[in-house]
Amino acid sequence: MASQSTFDRHLIIRGLERCSTPRFLLWLLPWVLLLAFGLYGAGLCLVRGLNQTNMDNRFAFGLWIFLDLTVIALGAGAFFTGFLLYILKKKELKAVINSAVVIGLVCYSGAVAVLAVDVGQPLRAWFTFWHPNTHSMLAEVTFCITCYLTVLVIEYLPVILRNRKLRQIPSFLLFEHELHKLMYVFAGVGTFLSFFHQGSLGGLYGVLHGRPFAYRAGFALWPSTFFLFILSAAAVGPSFIALSTWVVSKISRKRLARPEVYDLLGKVSGRLLILYVLAKTVDTVIWINATSPDRGFPAAMFYSWKPFGTWLLFAEIALFGLLPALILLDGKRRRRMPWLISAAALASAGIALNRFVMTIQTLALPTLPFDRFLTYFPSWQETATFLAVVAFGVLVYSFSFRYAVLFPQEKELNVAQPSQPEPELVAVGD
């Protein structure tokens, strides 16, 4: 703990080894610069208007909506890990729940911040609560994301209040203790809200009956994409938690969780992913043979505009769905870290590809018979705004990692060999 300032040293949890203060500040510097650059881009969009973007009347959604949907799906690891731990009592996941909550908070708050820049009249956001259209999937999304973000803040509070300095204040300690006892309630509420809004995000596209590429038949009120988005987010969430834990472990050069934790995350992810791949395949077959042609659009047409050929569909289902699912289902491979992390990365990329297809390909494809296929490339202001979210996420996570206990097993795992890199996973029972 050399070179840490006195103030900094007193904030760090006792028993956890953290880098020196200058080194930490050096790590923060590029992210702060990126955040400032991104805020400048976002500021231009807010002050001068959305003419600063490359979106237009045809490409009404762009980079922001695509990446918002992606980070919200990846942030699903928070609600699903909470569900597994507090509701299904998978105690092993206590090792990563705090990290999952921070990732969820970062993903959701970042997505909401970008949405505030993305809408033309952000000061009217409250209209959705005042004049809600209960038939609109976007109204559902707004309600659920707002409520779930509140739940995430509540779930994040105990993580912060467990800080060494803050624990010295008795009322904080008591509050944290009482809050912790109620955590299963918040986990349950969070799970419900998150399930619902992940579904509503899928429903956003599935209900577009004027866009046969996105439109899907469904069950009762909800198109099939409602259920596919829930399943895909639940499947990839644990993978992303494993992936992010591994990345943090590599950067911090510390063991953060026992092999059983990675194994469990991989196993859950694999089982849900194979279910998703099956459901997505059935849905695609129905869409190709019935839903789309019934509306006058042969599905093959959608893939006749390059570069969005059938390879995209294959990549989405097979390369980024089936392949990681098979790896994660194979206990032997799953227990080897390179396989597990590769599969988790593939699955995470797969969900990004799915959200890309639903957002960008849907809008690029023509609908009117005399329409043209369109292209879109984001402006630097759009890219910078999103990079600000990435920087914000890294900064919040970095501070949380340094001053809070994100991985309860870290202390004991790093006592004997503090700088030991992550070992191969040992065999554990399925």
Place this chain on the structure above:
Amino acid sequence: MSTTTAKNAKNARYGMVIDLDRCNGCGACMVACAVENNVPPAQAKATARTGITWMRVENVANGASFPEHRTAFIPIMCQQCGEETPCVSVCPQQAVEVDPKTGIVDQMPQRCLGCRYCMAACPYHARYFNWWDPEWPAGMEKALNPEVAPRMRGVVEKCNFCHGRYHAAKAKAAAAGRRDIDPADYQPACVEACPTRAIVFGDLDDRSSQAAQLAKSPDAFRLLPKLGTEPKIYYLTRRPWVREIASASSPAEVRRG
């Protein structure tokens, strides 16, 4: 006339029939629409995809070489969908609604969040976002239509069959003690401006109206018929190739042709 009497006026289902064989692509309808509805001139940086044209005229060709080469023009505006109106159900804050009295799909810019979900939902690409603040060259703002509120930056707008004119016709009928408006008092600007009388407007439920009769012509069709949106804009053509292109269910049919 009392408000109660006005409320008892019979419901209408306003629509248009556009004769593509008469349309010569002059664009007078676009200009009239912009002037009537206070659509600002395009910003210097605006493109065809960021400008606002509640009405746009598409140009299609038969694909043949000279001397068989032929072109046609298809004016496109909000198709005023009658069933499963794609934009209405998606708006999160009820800024879009179908007026049951007129069948007109109304956009309320003062309630619009600018999320553009309705634009993504519209298969006819008939909705426009205000990417810039509306600005008129000095002096030109004096020529603005006082019956229509200009829209601010960050909201969506679209054709509403010249709603200002509808209100004026209603007020005129009320002043004359009539329950229903005189069809001659309510004609959108594009209809009046068309030099070839290619656009006919009227109540599609009124069998005596010219629009209702033309909509039942064997030469009439609507865009993207299989989507089930039941638009209230009909097109007419007696040229088979124009009909083949314009009435196709999807771009795929045209590509095959």
